[in-house]
Amino acid sequence: MGVESPYVFVSEQAPPHELLRWVREQIPSFYESDRLIDNCPNLVWSEQELKLVVPRNSVGPYVKVDFSSPQMNHRRRQGLGKKQLFAKALGLSAQPKTALDLTAGFATDAFTMLLYGLHVTALERHPIVYKLLEDGVRRAHLDLDIGLLIKNQLQIEQCEALEYLHKAEPLSYDLIFYDPMYPTKKKTALSKKNMQVLQAFIIPNETEEMEEVLNQALKMARQRVVVKRPPSAEPLLRKPSLSFPGKSVRYDIYLSGK
Numbered sequence: 001m002g003v004e005s006p007y008v009f010v011s012e013q014a015p016p017h018e019l020l021r022w023v024r025e026q027i028p029s030f031y032e033s034d035r036l037i038d039n040c041p042n043l044v045w046s047e048q049e050l051k052l053v054v055p056r057n058s059v060g061p062y063v064k065v066d067f068s069s070p071q072m073n074h075r076r077r078q079g080l081g082k083k084q085l086f087a088k089a090l091g092l093s094a095q096p097k098t099a100l101d102l103t104a105g106f107a108t109d110a111f112t113m114l115l116y117g118l119h120v121t122a123l124e125r126h127p128i129v130y131k132l133l134e135d136g137v138r139r140a141h142l143d144l145d146i147g148l149l150i151k152n153q154l155q156i157e158q159c160e161a162l163e164y165l166h167k168a169e170p171l172s173y174d175l176i177f178y179d180p181m182y183p184t185k186k187k188t189a190l191s192k193k194n195m196q197v198l199q200a201f202i203i204p205n206e207t208e209e210m211e212e213v214l215n216q217a218l219k220m221a222r223q224r225v226v227v228k229r230p231p232s233a234e235p236l237l238r239k240p241s242l243s244f245p246g247k248s249v250r251y252d253i254y255l256s257g258k
């Protein structure tokens with residue numbers, strides 16, 4: 001997948017050589033600047049971190065992938081109850097060990113899966129989102145609290161989910177997680193800051209594409225495929241084996257062999 005909209009690459013200090021080369025190769029319509037430009041997404045290198053500023057961003061000055069943010073720390077410290085909706089959806093009592101997250105985004109769900117003890121391979125196809133994720137992982141490796149967890153349990157890859165599924169060995173993951181982008185009618189208070197930013201510049205997935213990905217995922221999971229859906233949306237493909245509805249999301253579970 002390429003980058004369609006014109007992007008600005010802003011560096012307030014000299015960026016790593018490798019990052020600059022990547023920007024020049026990946027973003028054909030890039031414009032380099034030393035300050036933010038209105039009305040287009042700005043990829044910003046400052047304070048040794050990669051950040052994104054999107055136009056008319058009502059959610060704060062910028063976003064970055066931060067596995068040590070106060071929210072993530074809270075999630076890690078409070079411990080994750082097995083009664084939580086996401087835990088039920090993952091089917092932790094069946095002790096899945098490996099997960100493939102087809103749609104990593106900023107990897108909040110992938111990080112939660114790590115906290116539940118899963119080893120996660122997370123795929124992201126959008127080059128900018130992937131680059132932000134890669135930078136978050138790089139910084140996390142240096143963090144004394146979570147460095148080992150991330151190093152030992154999380155692998156990320158920039159690729160298209162369907163291509164990856166076609167090449168992967170069947171049944172090589174206990175669990176496959178799928179959280180595509182849905183069209184949003186309006187911004188709700190429930191969509192989190194990072195999601196609002198993704199919604200601002202990523203094109204939603206087409207139903208046909210989502211069904212094709214799910215169809216392939218169903219052939220590849222040892223135990224289950226978990227699809228994250230808006231609460232009132234129709235299930236993809238067919239009725240799931242189980243469903244866990246919540247206030248802002250619903251998890252549809254397709255058990256393998258059923």
Ligand SMILES: C[S@@+](CC[C@H](N)C(=O)[O-])C[C@H]1O[C@@H](n2cnc3c(N)ncnc32)[C@H](O)[C@@H]1O
Binds near residue numbers: 123125129179181
């Ligand atoms: C709704 S967001 C995922 C949010 C993520 N669960 C999190 O916790 O941050 C969907 C992400 O998946 C990516 N994506 C959508 N379809 C994809 C596909 N077929 N292959 C790889 N990545 C995909 C999008 O670029 C976007 O970043």
